[in-house]
Amino acid sequence: MIRIRGLKKWFDSRRGRVEALRGIDLEVAEKEFCVLLGPSGCGKTTTLRCVAGLEKPDAGELEIAGTIANSPTRRIYVPTEKRDIGMVFQSYAIWPHMNVFQNVAFPLIRGRKQIAKDLVAEKVRHALRLVQLDGLEDRPATDLSGGQQQRVAMARAMVTEPKILLMDEPLSNLDARLREQMRVELKKITKAVGVTTLYVTHDQAEALSLGDKVCVMYNGEILQTAPPHEVYAKPNSLFVAQFVGEMNFIKGHVTGPSQVECPLGTLPIPVPLGVSVASSVTLAVRPEHVKLNCADGLLDSLSGAITSKNYLGDAQILEVNINGLSLLVKLPGDSEFSIGQKAGVMIPLDRWHVYP
Ligand SMILES: Nc1ncnc2c1ncn2[C@@H]1O[C@H](COP(=O)(O)OP(=O)(O)OP(=O)(O)O)[C@@H](O)[C@H]1O
Ligand SMILES: [Mg+2]
Numbered sequence: 001m002i003r004i005r006g007l008k009k010w011f012d013s014r015r016g017r018v019e020a021l022r023g024i025d026l027e028v029a030e031k032e033f034c035v036l037l038g039p040s041g042c043g044k045t046t047t048l049r050c051v052a053g054l055e056k057p058d059a060g061e062l063e064i065a066g067t068i069a070n071s072p073t074r075r076i077y078v079p080t081e082k083r084d085i086g087m088v089f090q091s092y093a094i095w096p097h098m099n100v101f102q103n104v105a106f107p108l109i110r111g112r113k114q115i116a117k118d119l120v121a122e123k124v125r126h127a128l129r130l131v132q133l134d135g136l137e138d139r140p141a142t143d144l145s146g147g148q149q150q151r152v153a154m155a156r157a158m159v160t161e162p163k164i165l166l167m168d169e170p171l172s173n174l175d176a177r178l179r180e181q182m183r184v185e186l187k188k189i190t191k192a193v194g195v196t197t198l199y200v201t202h203d204q205a206e207a208l209s210l211g212d213k214v215c216v217m218y219n220g221e222i223l224q225t226a227p228p229h230e231v232y233a234k235p236n237s238l239f240v241a242q243f244v245g246e247m248n249f250i251k252g253h254v255t256g257p258s259q260v261e262c263p264l265g266t267l268p269i270p271v272p273l274g275v276s277v278a279s280s281v282t283l284a285v286r287p288e289h290v291k292l293n294c295a296d297g298l299l300d301s302l303s304g305a306i307t308s309k310n311y312l313g314d315a316q317i318l319e320v321n322i323n324g325l326s327l328l329v330k331l332p333g334d335s336e337f338s339i340g341q342k343a344g345v346m347i348p349l350d351r352w353h354v355y356p
Pocket of ligand 1: 011012013018019020038039041042044045046047110202258
């Protein structure tokens with residue numbers, strides 16, 4: 001539905017050139033929910049604006065629903081209003097002087113699809129039902145809560161039944177609880193409508209929970225594109241490992257074809273292709289994959305002392321010191337370990353990640 005090939009975009013300013021996109025490749029299938037995840041300034045909004053036609057790329061091609069929408073070499077540029085997209089941004093930009101109905105009806109009345117009056121009312125009602133705001137048609141937009149305003153913005157984006165929905169951090173103005181509720185709602189709504197969605201966020205939890213597919217971006221490039229569970233279980237680079245979820249990192253060096261030496265000892269684990277003996281590597285393991293035993297110094301395990309404990313209710317994060325090396329361990333909330341206690345530490349070999 002959306003196909004992006006070698007997309008580049010730079011901005012020239014007095015302070016020189018900023019390469020916002022350095023060659024983005026991405027395909028979003030019909031009805032797929034694709035999330036662009038990355039830190040501030042990595043190019044998420046720029047990518048979205050290129051898809052929307054609000055920004056003209058400097059190189060590469062962009063195809064929407066089988067039609068070339070941008071191609072600098074072929075001098076093709078399809079304007080925003082002809083792209084059949086709906087957009088929701090961080091600032092909902094709903095009109096304060098209009099009521100809910102008028103806000104949602106706006107794209108139908110002013111947009112390119114001229115529509116009969118009674119049909120407008122029907123479509124607006126349908127869109128408001130979808131976001132569970134039916135009955136609030138006459139409410140002034142200013143008399144709505146943050147979450148309700150956000151729903152109005154969503155209804156407005158979807159009232160024209162666009163093929164593609166673009167969303168740029170639409171939940172970031174909401175408080176934590178509402179954000180989680182809206183996350184679930186948002187997924188339901190987009191699946192119910194079957195709209196192809198490209199969604200931007202810097203919040204990894206949001207990306208993992210919403211995306212059918214997650215693209216982790218850094219410095220104008222996509223580093224990894226995969227389903228959420230794969231991004232979490234098999235981060236393909238050190239950056240992705242650092243950015244998505246919690247990780248323990250340990251420096252080590254390669255001492256054999258499948259052997260890494262680190263402060264925890266010599267580990268028989270495979271190293272990435274192209275990493276030769278004597279190279280330095282970074283080992284990574286998630287806190288929930290580190291196991292603790294109350295018995296100190298069990299055979300085949302390391303021994304450490306618990307130095308801190310962060311109780312979270314359903315879980316707890318312990319810090320364990322092993323020969324001066326500190327590891328985070330995530331355990332169920334009801335596990336009984338206390339600060340100062342000695343414990344056996346076990347890390348299954350297949351839970352280690354190795355990065356050059
Ligand atoms: N109009 C512009 N003029 C100059 N530089 C720009 C412009 N728009 C974006 N940039 C630069 O391009 C890079 C990518 O910006 P972009 O807005 O796409 O990042 P982002 O990933 O959306 O970040 P954030 O999470 O902070 O919204 C940044 O370095 C930014 O400063
Ligand atoms: Mg942005």
